[in-house]
Amino acid sequence: MKDLFDETQINGMELKNRFIKAATWENMADEKGHLTEQLTSVYDEVSKGGVGLIITGYAFVTEDEQPNPGMMGIYEDSFIDEYRELTDMVHNNGSKIVMQIVYGGTKTTFKTEDRVILGPSAVKNSKTGVMAKKMTKEDINDLVKAYGKAAERCKKAGFDGVQIHAAHTYLLNQFLSPYHNRRTDEYGGTIENRARILFEIHNEIRDRVGEDYPVLLKVTAGDFEEGGQSFAESLDVCKAMAKKGIDAIEVSGNIHSTAQEYFGEDWYGYTVKEGAFFKDYATKVAAEVNVPIILVGGLREFEVIENLLQETEIEYFSMCRPLMAEPNLINRWQEGDRSKSKCKSCGECYTEEGNICILNR
Numbered sequence: 001m002k003d004l005f006d007e008t009q010i011n012g013m014e015l016k017n018r019f020i021k022a023a024t025w026e027n028m029a030d031e032k033g034h035l036t037e038q039l040t041s042v043y044d045e046v047s048k049g050g051v052g053l054i055i056t057g058y059a060f061v062t063e064d065e066q067p068n069p070g071m072m073g074i075y076e077d078s079f080i081d082e083y084r085e086l087t088d089m090v091h092n093n094g095s096k097i098v099m100q101i102v103y104g105g106t107k108t109t110f111k112t113e114d115r116v117i118l119g120p121s122a123v124k125n126s127k128t129g130v131m132a133k134k135m136t137k138e139d140i141n142d143l144v145k146a147y148g149k150a151a152e153r154c155k156k157a158g159f160d161g162v163q164i165h166a167a168h169t170y171l172l173n174q175f176l177s178p179y180h181n182r183r184t185d186e187y188g189g190t191i192e193n194r195a196r197i198l199f200e201i202h203n204e205i206r207d208r209v210g211e212d213y214p215v216l217l218k219v220t221a222g223d224f225e226e227g228g229q230s231f232a233e234s235l236d237v238c239k240a241m242a243k244k245g246i247d248a249i250e251v252s253g254n255i256h257s258t259a260q261e262y263f264g265e266d267w268y269g270y271t272v273k274e275g276a277f278f279k280d281y282a283t284k285v286a287a288e289v290n291v292p293i294i295l296v297g298g299l300r301e302f303e304v305i306e307n308l309l310q311e312t313e314i315e316y317f318s319m320c321r322p323l324m325a326e327p328n329l330i331n332r333w334q335e336g337d338r339s340k341s342k343c344k345s346c347g348e349c350y351t352e353e354g355n356i357c358i359l360n361r
């Protein structure tokens, strides 16, 4: 029988349990994306808290494109030495650490007047009002290279792997989404074409880091918007990425921060659930895709997670807000206090001085 405290491996990355800290933008890096004491201390605390793997907050791969303030950067080699200190610290505390890498795109309100923001097509973001500049083939090639170089830096800095962020309506999700991607060239149209940039990024990363370095992917179950990326298309992307050699896929949903407004709603033939928002979607992906699947969103109760492990083929469970509320949650559960996470999913995690749970301010 599987156990949440099983020791497992993802492409050679040894994990002491099946709990993962989901990527969490902390808003604590300096203006250029470099580490601060405040940010380092977040990783110190959570890596001492028992979690098997930490996925970092999203790190930007090109200097001129940062969707939010206080994000970590990975756009030049100057980051390698300082991140080596971070990864050494996390390893000494007994966890593994993977860096999430991203190009944001139009889902931003940060310094939008100062920069050109690229997108698959010249589409205005309906939430932020930001207009994308349609990417040329050269822009796409440059971005593919930027992802590859970022991953290579991660490897040099001692990260145990990288995660490509293709969810939450950031650029790669926009390529996958027929709403944002209106292209008629080889990067638009069919889902294979819309996923082409992702395939190219994966190839470029593999060329630079090798087959035996963990490369993970975060996808959305769908856009949860009429005209957006459907779950069937997400499933196709997961299958294709599995064939190409991705090492694990984290299944999220673009409504992650407002999921309570969708509880009980049917989308794409499955239902958004309280307690584990996207469990129906991840269950289906895990049944059909032959790589380890990570579920994220709304996991708060040990028993719920335990049942999911036993009843589905989902192998890993990733939490963001519960570990902001209680960085020591996994130790607590392991030591026998299995009461529910203290996180109330209030969504008040954000402050200008850093993203800190209201329970810890």
Ligand SMILES: Cc1cc2nc3c(=O)[nH]c(=O)nc-3n(C[C@H](O)[C@H](O)[C@H](O)COP(=O)(O)O)c2cc1C
Pocket: 022, 023, 024, 025, 026, 056, 057, 058, 100, 165, 167, 168, 218, 252, 256, 257, 296, 297, 298, 299, 318, 319, 320, 321, 322, 349, 350, 355
């Ligand atoms: C403060 C905060 C920052 C986040 N930053 C990221 C991020 O950098 N990358 C990402 O993929 N998701 C990010 N998310 C989404 C989480 O990884 C996760 O998918 C979502 O919060 C649902 O999980 P939860 O219910 O365990 O919080 C963030 C969420 C919060 C609340």
